[in-house]
Amino acid sequence: MAKRAVTADEARVRLETLCARSEQCRSEVRRKLVTWGISAAEREAIVERLIERRFVDDERYARAYVRDKFIFSRWGRRKIALGLASKRIPRDVADEALRDEIDEEDYLVALRSLLRAKARGMERPVGRDDRMRLFRFGVQRGFEPGLVGDALRTVDCDDDDDE
Known part of the structure; x- marks a missing residue:
């Protein structure tokens, strides 16, 4: 059995319901309308109406x-x-x-906490390779490299001198 096409009015009502439950942006709303097969002119009219009625911001x-x-x-x-x-x-x-x-202070606390948690999961987060692994982890999580480097200097890691 083939899927029933969604009309522009049904799409608008569905989107209003969705937007009332969770925040949506214009691009997400447009993508949904495209998948439902709504024409370009109707898509723009629906999006503009959702914006006017403050469903999308x-x-x-x-x-x-x-x-x-x-x-x-x-x-x-x-x-x-x-x-x-x-x-x-x-x-x-x-x-x-x-x-x-x-908040900048919360940001730095979160970064240090994240690095400490990762370090605890490592066998010996003390060597250069381990610190590089922690650095890459922080950067992959989206933190700025300079801040990750600074945070690594303050994170509790029992340094070994055998390297």
């Missing part, structure tokens, strides 16, 4: 995305910024959300 979405990825996923600014770029959030909106939603 890229600034609000960016703030929620930044908070969620920092608090729950423990991502750094660089990885969060890339995620927002992949959602086609304008750079100025993303930069403002990153600046406003992440």
Whole structure:
């Protein structure tokens, strides 16, 4: 049995329901409309209506995305910024959300905590190779290389002198 096509009105109602439950950005909404086979003109009309009725707001979405990825996923600014770029959030909106939603002290505490947790899981996080592994881990999580290097100097690692 073939799938029944979604009408523009059904798509609008579905999206309003979705947006009432969770934050969505314009690009996600447009992608859904494309998958449902809605024409380009109807897509734009639906998106504009959702924006007018405040179901979709890229600034609000960016703030929620930044908070969620920092608090729950423990991502750094660089990885969060890339995620927002992949959602086609304008750079100025993303930069403002990153600046406003992440406290600098909390950011540094999160980085140190992340590195300590990773170090505890390693057999002997004391050698140069282990420190490089921790450095790469921090950078892959989206933290700035300079901050990762500084944090590694303050993270408790029992240094061995046998290397």
